[in-house]
Amino acid sequence: MTILDSIISYFDPVKGINRAAARQMLDASKRDYSAAQFGRRNRGWRGRGTSATAEVSMALSTLRDRSRDFVRNSWAGQRILDVMTSHVIGTGIMTVPNTGSDRLDGRYRLLREEWESQSDIEGVLDYGSQQALQLRSMIEGGDSVLRLLAIRIEDANGTVPFRLQGLEGDLIDTTRDSIIGSNGNVRLGVQLGEWNAREGLYLHSVHPGDQNVANVRESKLVEWGNLCHLYRPLRLGQIRGIPWFAPVLLTAKEIQDLMEAAIVQQRTQASFAGFLKRAPGASNPLMPKKEDDASRVTRLEPGTIQDIGESEIVFANPSSQSVFGEAYKAGMWAMAAGAGITYDQLTGDLSQANYSSLRAGKIEFRRLVEQIQWGCFVPMVCRKVDQRFVEWAIMAGKLPNRKGGYQVDHVMPAIEPIDPKKDLEADILAVRAGRMSPQEFISAWGRDWRKVVTDFDSFFKFADANNVLLDIDPRRPANGAKANAAPAAEGTQND
Structure with missing residues (x-):
C-alpha cells in the first residue's frame, strides 16, 4: 500500500x-x-532495453582485456580456443574451383596453391594458418580484421599479386562513434551508409597497446572492399562482436578461486601442526629431559607415550570433508556449455563416456561448428578473399576473364569419427539411400572429390597395367583379389 x-x-x-x-x-x-515482477525473489534482477551496439560499446574493452587474461593465465581458456579453432578451421578451409572446365579448374587450383603458400604479407604464415589465427583472435577479442592488400607484380614471386594482413579488433578505433557528425554515421569505428551498409573501418596504424606519446596517430578510414571484418553477430543490428568467453568469465574466475582454496586446504591437512599449552612459569616441555639413568630424551619412537610433566601439547586435526569434487565438476560442465563445447573436450575426462554419449554430445557441437563455418567465416572472409583473388589474377593475366566468373566450393576440415567403422558404414548407407551425394560424402572428409577421383583413376590404371590386384579396389567386391585368384588356380589344376 x-x-x-x-x-x-x-x-x-x-x-x-x-x-x-x-x-x-x-x-x-x-x-x-x-x-x-519486482518482488522479493527478483529484486536484484536488472535489465536494460539498450541496443546491441550500446551494450557492446560499454563492455567491449573490459571484456576483451579480461578474456585475454583468462586465456593467458588459465588452461581452460587456452583449451577452449584450441578446440574451437581445430574444429572450425583445422588446417584450413579449402577453396576448390568448380567452373565446369577441367582445364580452368586445374589452372585455378595451381595458382591458388602457389598463392596460399605466400598469402601472408608478413611472410610468416600460409593461408590456412592465417584463417586459424583470425578465428582465434575473433573468439578471444570479439572480432578481427583481415586486410586485402595489392602488391607489385615484381614482388609477388610469380604468384597472384595479392596478400593478406591479419589485425586484431583493437586496431578498430572505437572512439569514432557519432551518429550525426562531419563523418556521417559512424558507430564504434565502423563507417555506415544507407541501411547501415558497411562503408569502411577506422583503423589505427599501430596497436593501441603499443602506442605511447611519441607514436600516437589518428586513425584512418579504410574502404570496406579492402577488408574482411570477422565477428559473430548475436543480435540484429550488431556491428561489433564480443569475446566468446563473456558468459563464462565470472564462473571461470570462481572455479579458479575454488581450486586455489582446495589446494590450500589440502596443504593444511597435510601439515602436522602442534599447539603448546602450559601454565605460567612452567618449563618448556620440548626441552630435552633426563631420565633416571641421566640419558636425554631427544626423540619419540613410534608408539611411545612420553610424560612431559604438567604442560600439554595439542595437535591439530583438520576436517577432511570437502565438496570440492562435485562443485568443481559442476563448474566445468557449466563453463563447457557456456563456451559451446562438451565437458570431455574441455577436461579430457572420458571416464563416464561411451560411444553413444560421445556421439550424442558431438551432434550439437558439430551443428554449432557448421553455423560458425557457413554463417560467419565463409561469408565474411572466404568469399571476399576468393573474389579479390580472381580479380587480381585476371588483372595480372594469370586467369582469363570469363563471363560466368569462377565458381568455387568450400571444403571444411574433416570430422574425425568416434568409431570409424560404424561411422563409415552409416555414411555408405546414406549415400546408397540418396541422403547425400558421393561428392558430399568425400567433401565431409575434408577432401576435394575431383582430386580424389583423379587420384583413384591414375592409381588403378597403374595397378591394372602391372597386373596388381588389391583388396582396396572399390571396383571389385570385398576380398576381390582372393576371389579372382581362386579361379586361376583351379584352371591351372585342370590343365
Missing part, C-alpha cells in the same frame, strides 16, 4: 478498501509473467 492509499484509507475507509482491491487485482493480472 502506498502513502496515498494510507491517507485515503484514513479519511475514507470505503474508498481505501476499493483502492486496495483494485490494486490487488492489478497485481494478480501482472502475475501471469512472474519474471516481469
Whole structure:
C-alpha cells in the first residue's frame, strides 16, 4: 500500500478498501509473467532495453582485456580456443574451383596453391594458418580484421599479386562513434551508409597497446572492399562482436578461486601442526629431559607415550570433508556449455563416456561448428578473399576473364569419427539411400572429390597395367583379389 492509499484509507475507509482491491487485482493480472515482477525473489534482477551496439560499446574493452587474461593465465581458456579453432578451421578451409572446365579448374587450383603458400604479407604464415589465427583472435577479442592488400607484380614471386594482413579488433578505433557528425554515421569505428551498409573501418596504424606519446596517430578510414571484418553477430543490428568467453568469465574466475582454496586446504591437512599449552612459569616441555639413568630424551619412537610433566601439547586435526569434487565438476560442465563445447573436450575426462554419449554430445557441437563455418567465416572472409583473388589474377593475366566468373566450393576440415567403422558404414548407407551425394560424402572428409577421383583413376590404371590386384579396389567386391585368384588356380589344376 502506498502513502496515498494510507491517507485515503484514513479519511475514507470505503474508498481505501476499493483502492486496495483494485490494486490487488492489478497485481494478480501482472502475475501471469512472474519474471516481469519486482518482488522479493527478483529484486536484484536488472535489465536494460539498450541496443546491441550500446551494450557492446560499454563492455567491449573490459571484456576483451579480461578474456585475454583468462586465456593467458588459465588452461581452460587456452583449451577452449584450441578446440574451437581445430574444429572450425583445422588446417584450413579449402577453396576448390568448380567452373565446369577441367582445364580452368586445374589452372585455378595451381595458382591458388602457389598463392596460399605466400598469402601472408608478413611472410610468416600460409593461408590456412592465417584463417586459424583470425578465428582465434575473433573468439578471444570479439572480432578481427583481415586486410586485402595489392602488391607489385615484381614482388609477388610469380604468384597472384595479392596478400593478406591479419589485425586484431583493437586496431578498430572505437572512439569514432557519432551518429550525426562531419563523418556521417559512424558507430564504434565502423563507417555506415544507407541501411547501415558497411562503408569502411577506422583503423589505427599501430596497436593501441603499443602506442605511447611519441607514436600516437589518428586513425584512418579504410574502404570496406579492402577488408574482411570477422565477428559473430548475436543480435540484429550488431556491428561489433564480443569475446566468446563473456558468459563464462565470472564462473571461470570462481572455479579458479575454488581450486586455489582446495589446494590450500589440502596443504593444511597435510601439515602436522602442534599447539603448546602450559601454565605460567612452567618449563618448556620440548626441552630435552633426563631420565633416571641421566640419558636425554631427544626423540619419540613410534608408539611411545612420553610424560612431559604438567604442560600439554595439542595437535591439530583438520576436517577432511570437502565438496570440492562435485562443485568443481559442476563448474566445468557449466563453463563447457557456456563456451559451446562438451565437458570431455574441455577436461579430457572420458571416464563416464561411451560411444553413444560421445556421439550424442558431438551432434550439437558439430551443428554449432557448421553455423560458425557457413554463417560467419565463409561469408565474411572466404568469399571476399576468393573474389579479390580472381580479380587480381585476371588483372595480372594469370586467369582469363570469363563471363560466368569462377565458381568455387568450400571444403571444411574433416570430422574425425568416434568409431570409424560404424561411422563409415552409416555414411555408405546414406549415400546408397540418396541422403547425400558421393561428392558430399568425400567433401565431409575434408577432401576435394575431383582430386580424389583423379587420384583413384591414375592409381588403378597403374595397378591394372602391372597386373596388381588389391583388396582396396572399390571396383571389385570385398576380398576381390582372393576371389579372382581362386579361379586361376583351379584352371591351372585342370590343365
